[in-house]
């Protein structure tokens with residue numbers, strides 16, 4: 001195909017888009033909405049799973065031992081825990097280490113001097129990290145077994161489990177809702193765009209018939225509709241990315257106020273750090289829907 | 305140049321063409337006449353490859369166009385010009401643009417278009433109105449533009465299905481005169497018409513059809529049903 005032919009076909013596509021501008025506008029807006037919804041859910045899941053990851057990383061179960069427990073008991077216990085597949089790491093914290101980290105804490109500084117290292121009241125402990133937050137529950141049950149109770153003073157997980165479970169539940173819920181909404185809107189935009197292209201094919205029926213009769217190259221008949229679909233995708237991506245950027249600028253101060261922390265940097269960093277993947281995802285989805293619908297309509301309504 | 309052999313076209317229950325056999329030589333002017341529903345338009349659609357025969361062959365320059373693949377169709381269409389009763393011009397394009405459009409969509413260069421379009425418009429006597437829209441033209445003028453568009457690829461065959469059907473007698477005669485002129489330059493012209501006076505005055509070959517059958521084929525005949 002020559003450059004001249006290409007520009008002529010491209011011009012035909014743009015002319016179509018413009019001639020049916022209200023239809024095109026409707027199709028583009030539905031597509032914009034779809035892309036927005038997909039990106040908002042994708043971003044929310046990304047932010048929350050990042051937060052969960054960092055909390056998860058901090059989240060562990062700490063088993064504090066009675067001073068009566070022997071070193072042998074503790075070592076064998078540690079081996080048993082480490083042998084579990086859902087456990088990522090088990091760390092032994094001695095009385096000395098416990099004292100050091102206690103001294104490093106703000107609240108501990110004042111009382112730390114009162115503690116005699118030889119009469120250290122801080123318990124020895126095992127810090128257990130899980131591979132997945134979801135398995136913390138099983139691990140806790142394992143640790144809470146009766147065989148271990150004589151040497152165990154307290155298991156700290158109990159205090160966190162509600163928060164952990166809520167967070168995990170929320171992420172799972174959000175993912176499900178995200179998939180559902182995205183799916184529904186992808187479906188709606190496919191239906192709207194299929195119909196839009198069908199209508200533009202109908203409004204150009206005479207022109208297509210004439211093109212056929214004068215022996216038009218097939219590209220002239222088909223490609224303009226593909227360009228039209230492509231335009232919906234590209235314009236919708238640009239608009240929805242703009243909305244996303246503006247939305248972030250509105251939401252960030254609100255978040256700062258609500259949480260009493262300055263999030264501006266993190267949000268901007270997050271957005272610019274993930275801009276390419278968000279934009280890339282949008283344009284891929286947009287173009288796939290646009291071109292896919294054009295091809296289907298062409299096959300259905302442009303029979304030779 | 306054109307040979308139709310045993311062509312039959314069945315539409316559901318209707319036999320629109322019934323075993324048509326026919327040869328047309330280079331440079332001929334052929335009129336097809338017959339009552340409404342005789343199969344004139346169907347025969348023309350066989351030649352323009354808008355429809356394929358149910359059985360039989362349509363040979364153009366020894367090639368059976370009933371067997372054309374869809375990729376080959378555009379190239380065939382450029383070798384035959386087609387003209388219709390309702391002109392089929394694009395209303396939002398000017399006279400010049402309507403004719404140029406036929407070249408544009410066939411990958412012609414800008415130079416070819418600039419060179420060819422004015423010449424063709426001059427041939428049909430529409431150069432002066434090249435910047436008018438079809439709505440600003442009379443029926444006869446619109447048909448001239450549509451003939452210009454049909455001729456723009458320099459086809460070997462020009463096919464016209466009732467080109468004068470919407471025109472008054474004077475305009476009709478001018479269009480027929482134009483077709484005769486085109487024929488004298490060597491193009492085969494095939495004309496389907498109802499108009500008795502025109503056929504009588506052309507004094508060229510006449511094919512009479514009725515109920516899908518070819519009833520008579522006479523040189524220099526008049527119109528008679």
Ligand SMILES: Nc1ncnc2c1ncn2[C@@H]1O[C@H](COP(=O)(O)OP(=O)(O)OP(=O)(O)O)[C@@H](O)[C@H]1O
Pocket residue numbers: 315316318319320338339340341342343344345346347
């Ligand atoms: N697409 C179609 N489907 C079914 N039947 C058709 C179709 N096209 C034509 N026919 C039938 O084929 C027969 C021949 O039609 P055709 O249009 O060739 O007649 P015609 O000679 O051109 O008539 P007119 O002078 O009125 O234009 C008619 O009986 C018509 O009803």
Ligand SMILES: [Mg+2]
Pocket residue numbers: 344345346465
């Ligand atoms: Mg007819």
